[in-house]
Amino acid sequence: MSGLTVTLQFSGGAELLFDKVKKREVELPALEKFLPQINKTDWSLRELLVWIKDNLLRERPELFLQGDSVRPGILVLINDSDWELYGELDYKIHNGDTIMFISTLHGG
Amino acid sequence: MPVLCRTGCGKKAVLKRPKTGDALCKECFYHAFEAEIHYTITKGRLFNNGDSVAIAASGGKDSTVLAHVMKTLNQRYKYGLNLMLLSIDEGITGYRDDSLETVKQNRDDYEMPLKILSYKDLYGWTMDEIVAQIGRKNNCTFCGVFRRQALDRGAAMLNVKCIATGHNADDIAETVLMNVLRGDIARLKRCTSISTGSEGTIPRVKPLKYTYEKEIVMYAHYKKLVYFSTECVFAPNAYRGHARALLKDMEKIRPSCIMDIIYSGETMAVKEDITLPTQRICIRCKFVSSQEVCKACVLLEGLNKGLPRLGIGKSSKAKKMLEEYNAKQGHTTIKETMQYLDNNYTNIGNIENCLSNDKLCKSRVCKVSKNNTQLINISGKCNNGHCSGQCKNNQFSKDKENKSNTKINILLEQYELSETSNNVTVGPSHANILNATDLDNLYPDQDEDSCSGTCGKMGSMQIGF
Numbered sequence: 069m070s071g072l073t074v075t076l077q078f079s080g081g082a083e084l085l086f087d088k089v090k091k092r093e094v095e096l097p098a099l100e101k102f103l104p105q106i107n108k109t110d111w112s113l114r115e116l117l118v119w120i121k122d123n124l125l126r127e128r129p130e131l132f133l134q135g136d137s138v139r140p141g142i143l144v145l146i147n148d149s150d151w152e153l154y155g156e157l158d159y160k161i162h163n164g165d166t167i168m169f170i171s172t173l174h175g176g
Numbered sequence: 177m178p179v180l181c182r183t184g185c186g187k188k189a190v191l192k193r194p195k196t197g198d199a200l201c202k203e204c205f206y207h208a209f210e211a212e213i214h215y216t217i218t219k220g221r222l223f224n225n226g227d228s229v230a231i232a233a234s235g236g237k238d239s240t241v242l243a244h245v246m247k248t249l250n251q252r253y254k255y256g257l258n259l260m261l262l263s264i265d266e267g268i269t270g271y272r273d274d275s276l277e278t279v280k281q282n283r284d285d286y287e288m289p290l291k292i293l294s295y296k297d298l299y300g301w302t303m304d305e306i307v308a309q310i311g312r313k314n315n316c317t318f319c320g321v322f323r324r325q326a327l328d329r330g331a332a333m334l335n336v337k338c339i340a341t342g343h344n345a346d347d348i349a350e351t352v353l354m355n356v357l358r359g360d361i362a363r364l365k366r367c368t369s370i371s372t373g374s375e376g377t378i379p380r381v382k383p384l385k386y387t388y389e390k391e392i393v394m395y396a397h398y399k400k401l402v403y404f405s406t407e408c409v410f411a412p413n414a415y416r417g418h419a420r421a422l423l424k425d426m427e428k429i430r431p432s433c434i435m436d437i438i439y440s441g442e443t444m445a446v447k448e449d450i451t452l453p454t455q456r457i458c459i460r461c462k463f464v465s466s467q468e469v470c471k472a473c474v475l476l477e478g479l480n481k482g483l484p485r486l487g488i489g490k491s492s493k494a495k496k497m498l499e500e501y502n503a504k505q506g507h508t509t510i511k512e513t514m515q516y517l518d519n520n521y522t523n524i525g526n527i528e529n530c531l532s533n534d535k536l537c538k539s540r541v542c543k544v545s546k547n548n549t550q551l552i553n554i555s556g557k558c559n560n561g562h563c564s565g566q567c568k569n570n571q572f573s574k575d576k577e578n579k580s581n582t583k584i585n586i587l588l589e590q591y592e593l594s595e596t597s598n599n600v601t602v603g604p605s606h607a608n609i610l611n612a613t614d615l616d617n618l619y620p621d622q623d624e625d626s627c628s629g630t631c632g633k634m635g636s637m638q639i640g641f
């Protein structure tokens with residue numbers, strides 16, 4: 069299976085961890101290539117976070133990730149809806165999806 | 177397969193409410209979110225018809241959403257409130273100037289008058305200048321202490337009935353947790369109250385007290401409200417950071433824990449003999465204070481004396497600094513130095529002194545004081561040089577005889593030079609001890625706004641600076 073194109077958005081201060089870039093389109097490789105050891109073909113959010121960690125998150129990943137998920141306090145929206153309605157880490161990513169990360173940890 | 181709105185409206189749900197677990201569509205979420213805040217306002221009787229209310233606006237998510245919702249509810253339910261925005265400009269380049277732009281946007285969007293008060297005007301120092309003096313480490317002491325007082329002063333200028341702040345449920349739960357972790361029982365009782373303010377101060381109310389942070393952020397996102405998010409450029413309070421992280425971890429497992437912690441704080445019985453420090457008037461700036469000299473004045477004293485760490489940090493450090501200062505001034509003991517400071521201290525702070533010198537003091541500090549906010553030129557000499565240092569020196573020698581040992585001892589205490597004040601033990605008297613190392617302890621309700629930025633909330637989120 070070939071790769072996917074997804075749009076990633078970072079806001080609420082989360083963009084500060086990603087070179088202040090708020091929106092980027094990324095192409096994900098075939099999952100068998102990226103993570104051959106897990107024997108999966110379909111990208112889920114769980115693997116997307118690993119990809120983000122390896123490719124976008126240059127330093128201090130603990131500010132964005134905790135365990136295999138995002139750090140509590142960072143909201144995730146899948147196509148503008150709360151990921152809690154869509155299985156969170158188990159959500160299967162589709163081509164063209166927009167995944168948004170909003171930090172609530174940066175205050176005001 | 178989209179999840180449908182729980183209300184049966186037929187629309188697609190967009191979020192799961194942390195408070196109830198309900199999946200709601202955008203419109204039903206807005207309705208629930210606003211209705212709950214309206215309920216909080218009416219049940220807590222936060223406002224009266226005709227009140228002028230200042231919304232403490234930082235440009236961040238909480239105050240932006242607060243301003244939006246207050247405007248909406250004021251119109252929808254005819255509260256009859258005269259709403260305005262009050263912002264504090266700490267003078268932090270690149271941080272506050274950006275967020276003030278956001279506040280100005282709020283002003284235009286919500287058609288509310290905006291008052292911006294700067295540290296420079298009030299205290300003669302910007303945070304940038306303070307940073308230059310003191311380094312980054314203890315800045316939050318200044319920004320927390322000054323900010324709290326600045327809001328009170330601003331509210332007095334605007335002649336408002338109360339100040340509405342954007343503290344949300346997560347903030348309050350965090351404060352409850354912090355007070356429990358510190359054994360600060362006296363403050364525990366107060367920190368959950370929806371309206372705080374003792375005699376002589378302008379009450380602060382928290383319309384978002386029961387509103388989850390997640391919902392505030394989602395509301396701002398869906399409503400496309402523009403807010404400013406950044407971390408405070410100054411060092412966070414590590415202890416609070418851990419408390420926040422713990423809370424967020426627990427919230428993930430059981431979202432209701434936020435409300436449960438607030439409920440615990442509200443209903444916890446507190447022994448009668450545990451009291452907060454009583455409010456009085458700072459003898460220097462005449463503003464409400466729990467100490468004889470308010471913390472802002474102590475900090476300013478240090479800054480203006482070139483001893484910026486006075487009043488913060490470990491007392492042993494302050495002692496060392498004073499010793500160095502001694503050496504410079506030719507004093508040999510701390511007591512002598514304190515006498516010197518004491519002398520200055522009795523001379524300054526009187527606006528008449530400044531004027532009686534027949535030199536018009538043109539510093540903006542003094543202008544502010546004419547606005548009847550009782551602010552005085554605390555250092556006794558104006559920063560812009562219009563007021564010659566003479567007046568200070570004159571009075572210095574005049575008053576030299578008037579000192580007493582008692583006063584010095586009080587001052588020693590005031591400047592936290594007694595080692596005991598550093599080792600706070602848990603107990604009824606806890607609340608009466610000003611713990612020099614704990615910046616959140618400076619004022620009774622201060623926990624909630626320890627810093628103008630978010631450093632108090634940030635924990636290890638601190639990045640990039």
Ligand SMILES: [Zn+2]
Pocket residue numbers: 181182183184185186187200201202203204205
């Ligand atoms: Zn609905």
Ligand SMILES: [Zn+2]
Pocket residue numbers: 315316319320408409410411627628629630631632
């Ligand atoms: Zn700060």
Ligand SMILES: [Zn+2]
Pocket residue numbers: 458459460461462463465469470471472473
């Ligand atoms: Zn004072």
